[in-house]
Amino acid sequence: MLEVRDLRVRIGQSQILHGLSFDVPSGGITGLLGRNGVGKSTTLRGILGLVTRSGEIGFAGAAIGTLRTYEIVRRGIAYVPEDRDVFSSLSVEENLQLAERPGNALRYDLVYELFPEMKARGKQRAGTLSGGQQQMLAISRALLNAGNRLLLVDEPTKGLSPLVVRDVVDALKRASEVVTILLVEQNLSVAHKLARDAIVLDQGRVGYVGTVDALMSDPALARHHLGLRPAGSGR
Amino acid sequence: MSTVALLLLTGLGLGGLYFLIASGLSLIWGLMRVLNFAHGALFTVAAYVAWQLTLPWQTGNAAVAWLAGLVIAIVAGGVCAFLLEVFLIRPLYARPIGQILVTVGVALAAVALIEGIFGSDPKQMIVPAWMSASTHVFGADIPNTRLLIASIALLVLAALLFFLRGTRYGLVVRAGVENRAMVEALGIDVDRAFTLVFVIGGMAAGLAGFLAGTYFGYIDPARGTSMLIFAFIVVVIGGLGSVTGSAIAAVVVAVVQQFLNFYAAPGIGDFSVVILLAAALLVRPRLTEAG
Amino acid sequence: MNANVRYALAAAGVALLVAVPWVPLPLPPFFSEPLRAPGTLNLLALCFVFGSLALSYDLIFGFAGLLSFGHALYFAAGVYTAAIALTRWHWTLPQALIFTLALSIVLPALVGAVCLRVRDIQFAMVTLAFAQAGSILIMQNPFGLTGGEEGLALGVNALPGFLVGVANTRNLYWIALGVLALTCAIGWWSVNSAPGRVWQAIRENERRVAVIGLNPYFYKLGAFVVSSFLASMAGTVYLLIEGSASPDVTTANFTLALLVMVVLGGVGTLWGAVLGGIVYEYLDFRLVVLANASQLQSLPSYLRIPLSEPLFILGVLFIVLVLFVPGGLAGAVRRLNAAIHVSSGSH
Numbered sequence: 001m002l003e004v005r006d007l008r009v010r011i012g013q014s015q016i017l018h019g020l021s022f023d024v025p026s027g028g029i030t031g032l033l034g035r036n037g038v039g040k041s042t043t044l045r046g047i048l049g050l051v052t053r054s055g056e057i058g059f060a061g062a063a064i065g066t067l068r069t070y071e072i073v074r075r076g077i078a079y080v081p082e083d084r085d086v087f088s089s090l091s092v093e094e095n096l097q098l099a100e101r102p103g104n105a106l107r108y109d110l111v112y113e114l115f116p117e118m119k120a121r122g123k124q125r126a127g128t129l130s131g132g133q134q135q136m137l138a139i140s141r142a143l144l145n146a147g148n149r150l151l152l153v154d155e156p157t158k159g160l161s162p163l164v165v166r167d168v169v170d171a172l173k174r175a176s177e178v179v180t181i182l183l184v185e186q187n188l189s190v191a192h193k194l195a196r197d198a199i200v201l202d203q204g205r206v207g208y209v210g211t212v213d214a215l216m217s218d219p220a221l222a223r224h225h226l227g228l229r230p231a232g233s234g235r
Numbered sequence: 236m237s238t239v240a241l242l243l244l245t246g247l248g249l250g251g252l253y254f255l256i257a258s259g260l261s262l263i264w265g266l267m268r269v270l271n272f273a274h275g276a277l278f279t280v281a282a283y284v285a286w287q288l289t290l291p292w293q294t295g296n297a298a299v300a301w302l303a304g305l306v307i308a309i310v311a312g313g314v315c316a317f318l319l320e321v322f323l324i325r326p327l328y329a330r331p332i333g334q335i336l337v338t339v340g341v342a343l344a345a346v347a348l349i350e351g352i353f354g355s356d357p358k359q360m361i362v363p364a365w366m367s368a369s370t371h372v373f374g375a376d377i378p379n380t381r382l383l384i385a386s387i388a389l390l391v392l393a394a395l396l397f398f399l400r401g402t403r404y405g406l407v408v409r410a411g412v413e414n415r416a417m418v419e420a421l422g423i424d425v426d427r428a429f430t431l432v433f434v435i436g437g438m439a440a441g442l443a444g445f446l447a448g449t450y451f452g453y454i455d456p457a458r459g460t461s462m463l464i465f466a467f468i469v470v471v472i473g474g475l476g477s478v479t480g481s482a483i484a485a486v487v488v489a490v491v492q493q494f495l496n497f498y499a500a501p502g503i504g505d506f507s508v509v510i511l512l513a514a515a516l517l518v519r520p521r522l523t524e525a526g
Numbered sequence: 527m528n529a530n531v532r533y534a535l536a537a538a539g540v541a542l543l544v545a546v547p548w549v550p551l552p553l554p555p556f557f558s559e560p561l562r563a564p565g566t567l568n569l570l571a572l573c574f575v576f577g578s579l580a581l582s583y584d585l586i587f588g589f590a591g592l593l594s595f596g597h598a599l600y601f602a603a604g605v606y607t608a609a610i611a612l613t614r615w616h617w618t619l620p621q622a623l624i625f626t627l628a629l630s631i632v633l634p635a636l637v638g639a640v641c642l643r644v645r646d647i648q649f650a651m652v653t654l655a656f657a658q659a660g661s662i663l664i665m666q667n668p669f670g671l672t673g674g675e676e677g678l679a680l681g682v683n684a685l686p687g688f689l690v691g692v693a694n695t696r697n698l699y700w701i702a703l704g705v706l707a708l709t710c711a712i713g714w715w716s717v718n719s720a721p722g723r724v725w726q727a728i729r730e731n732e733r734r735v736a737v738i739g740l741n742p743y744f745y746k747l748g749a750f751v752v753s754s755f756l757a758s759m760a761g762t763v764y765l766l767i768e769g770s771a772s773p774d775v776t777t778a779n780f781t782l783a784l785l786v787m788v789v790l791g792g793v794g795t796l797w798g799a800v801l802g803g804i805v806y807e808y809l810d811f812r813l814v815v816l817a818n819a820s821q822l823q824s825l826p827s828y829l830r831i832p833l834s835e836p837l838f839i840l841g842v843l844f845i846v847l848v849l850f851v852p853g854g855l856a857g858a859v860r861r862l863n864a865a866i867h868v869s870s871g872s873h
Contacts, residue, residue, distance in 0.1 A: 048420060050416065050420065068419075069419045069420060070419045070420075070421075070422050070423055070424050070425070073419075073420060073421065073422035074422040078421075079420045081417070081420070085414055085417040085420075087409075087410045087413050087414065087417070088413065089409065089413055090406070090409060090410060090413075094406055094409075094410075097403075097406060098406055098407070098410055098418070098421055098423070099421050101422055141421070145421055145422060270647060270650075272782070323845065323849070326849060327848070327849070330852070332593065333848050333849075333852065335593075336785065336789060336844070336848045337845055337848050337849065339782050339785055339786070339844070340786070340841045340842070340844035340845035340848065341841065341845065342782070342841075343779070343782060343783070343786070343837050343838075343840065343841035343844070344837065344838045344840075344841025344842050344844075344845070345841075346837070347835040347836070347837035347838035347841060348831070348832060348835060348838050350835065351831040351832060351834060351835040351838065352831055460778060460779065464654075464658055464778065467651060467654070468655075471651060500666075502662060502665065502666045505662050506659055506662045506663065506666070509655050509658045509659045509662065510655070510659060512651070512652075512655040513640075513652050513655040513656060513659070516644060516648050516651055516652045516655065517640065517643055517644060517652065519648075
């Protein structure tokens with residue numbers, strides 16, 4: 001579904017991505033993993049054109065590497081940013097309305113089923129929601145926005161309590177039945193629960209491509225790419 | 236008591252003018268982060284275009300001429316704003332200082348052009364007879380122009396609020412004032428919203444220019460620039476991107492100005508509101524307040 | 527170009543400029559009279575004043591990165607303080623100058639201390655607010671000091687003899703040239719000094735400067751005071767040349783014109799700003815004369831009117847520069863230089 005070839009991103013004086021190439025297959029959840037600072041968020045932003053990038057990006061057969069952000073999003077890629085970025089001064093309902101795209105199947109039924117709170121709190125100002133609720137809103141918004149296509153999700157469980165994390169994981173799992181998800185996660189147990197395939201980044205380059213199972217079961221691989229100590233090493 | 240009523244109600248009229256010119260500025264600054272120095276030029280150019288085009292009718296049917304002038308000023312403001320945004324502001328999207336500078340250039344050039352064509356002497360504005368009359372309110376005789384301008388400003392406020400709260404583009408503008416990158420990440424072409432906001436601002440500025448001519452009885456090339464300072468004051472005190480904030484601040488600033496100019500000394504009011512601007516800027520932790 | 531050659535050229539240039547009042551050479555169409563005529567010298571002196579003023583603005587805007595919309599306030603302070611001291615209080619020239627000097631350090635120190643508590647656009651707006659307040663104050667004619675709208679003409683005996691009268695225009699010329707040279711020297715010295723380098727670091731990234739333990743606030747204040755002081759000095763010279771103080775120098779338009787001068791010449795290069803100031807004032811003066819010239823009168827009105835308004839031409843030029851030539855005249859020269867070097871293979 002998504003083919004990235006030689007993606008390079010430079011921010012200020014630093015080269016963040018040094019020519020990434022990877023594929024995201026249609027359906028299910030693919031994890032984009034790696035240690036802190038390797039460029040995972042930047043990759044998502046590069047795909048969306050939110051940062052200046054070079055390289056070729058193919059989405060569902062079309063080349064999107066030179067398009068503007070809103071044009072890329074209109075082709076069916078939606079974004080759940082790391083900081084959620086909900087519009088605090090607007091109500092929950094208005095946040096969702098903004099995300100409606102003419103021509104996309106309006107997924108309100110799915111969204112309200114996954115997150116009944118969004119319906120209950122429709123008139124509430126988004127700025128007064130809790131962190132977990134804002135995350136639900138951000139995901140709902142992206143589901144409305146993406147149509148049947150691709151969701152780019154950046155660290156959805158960051159800063160959330162375990163109970164809320166569980167809800168978010170369930171919701172993402174359900175969502176992955178209707179959209180493809182590229183998930184950036186630092187929380188490996190979450191990544192393991194959700195993603196089957198993984199692309200691991202290392203210092204702005206692709207380090208490993210394979211299944212999450214294989215990655216987690218090989219301690220050497222895990223330590224090298226993810227900085228994990230093998231279990232029982234007494235740390 | 237009647238003096239207070241007079242000052243208060245004429246303050247509302249003046250506040251209406253400030254609101255009209257400040258509301259556009261506030262939205263443009265809040266959404267596009269552009270400090271539009273050319274807003275005063277839009278004000279002036281629209282007023283002069285309206286005056287010039289209705290000149291032959293002004294001695295005949297003053298009411299028709301006035302109404303036609305009003306419409307022409309709004310249209311002229313909108314058209315000039317459109318041209319300005321598309322040809323000068325948009326190309327400089329990546330250079331915010333450049334955008335401000337270009338508006339400075341337009342402000343200087345436009346006013347100079349008006350002065351060259353019309354001269355710097357004021358041009359009298361003919362108004363229908365009933366407008367020159369006064370109405371007795373709360374024991375004071377209030378010139379009808381003040382009451383009319385306040386009413387028009389109120390209508391514009393209602394229209395703007397309806398636009399912002401009740402239409403999709405208004406929703407886009409409100410979200411964009413808060414976070415325009417995220418709006419674009421929702422697949423929305425923010426550029427179009429920018430142009431729309433600029434045009435709305437231009438129309439309001441044009442309306443303000445024409446009504447200022449009605450308020451003072453004449454138009455001159457320098458009025459727009461001096462009004463712009465007060466518009467900045469109103470925008471800062473009312474909050475960037477906030478239309479209701481502009482409305483309240485406009486009334487407060489105008490009324491304070493009127494009262495101080497009368498009770499203290501002429502000019503003290505102007506001085507005080509400028510100091511109020513400095514105070515607001517120093518006290519405000521962040522310049523932006525959405526809503 | 528090696529440094530020695532550059533210094534030699536600069537020295538020659540300065541010598542030439544000093545010698546101008548003895549040069550009977552006419553230079554049409556640049557000047558309508560020969561170089562040594564009082565009219566020409568007057569114009570040149572004014573150009574030097576604006577060159578100094580533009581340089582002072584470049585110090586805070588181009589080097590320290592502070593966009594101030596209130597710089598004209600300090601120029602006006604230089605004009606009005608000296609005018610009031612000489613005419614209303616009947617002080618001698620040295621007394622007036624010392625007082626103005628002191629004020630031009632104290633005033634920006636106080637105002638800057640307040641304005642610099644905020645940054646960026648807020649800072650720009652606060653400086654605009656203070657400049658407006660100053661403008662209003664001057665127009666109010668408090669205690670009859672400033673003359674309000676009519677301005678304040680220097681009294682007949684306010685100035686010593688060698689500064690008065692058409693024949694002494696050359697003295698004013700030399701004073702303006704001297705002040706320009708002094709301003710350039712102070713400007714050049716400050717940007718190359720340690721604080722000056724901190725200014726440039728602040729312009730690039732203020733947080734980084736704070737992180738290495740320097741307090742940006744005091745450096746910014748320093749830049750503010752130095753540049754305002756230089757502006758006031760220019761203002762006093764302006765007063766001597768014009769012979770009166772007028773509220774025109776307090777308008778917002780005037781500060782915006784400053785911005786035009788510096789951008790015209792090239793932000794961040796001292797000589798560019800000086801050039802911008804000189805060119806701006808020259809055009810402002812000459813375009814009016816040219817507009818009245820007979821050739822222009824015969825043009826159709828839609829051409830004649832815009833061309834006879836100097837601010838229109840300058841405004842349009844400014845817009846064109848901002849859009850297409852962001853580096854101003856200095857930037858264009860630099861690019862030309864680079865192009866020449868590339869083509870001559872001396873890379």
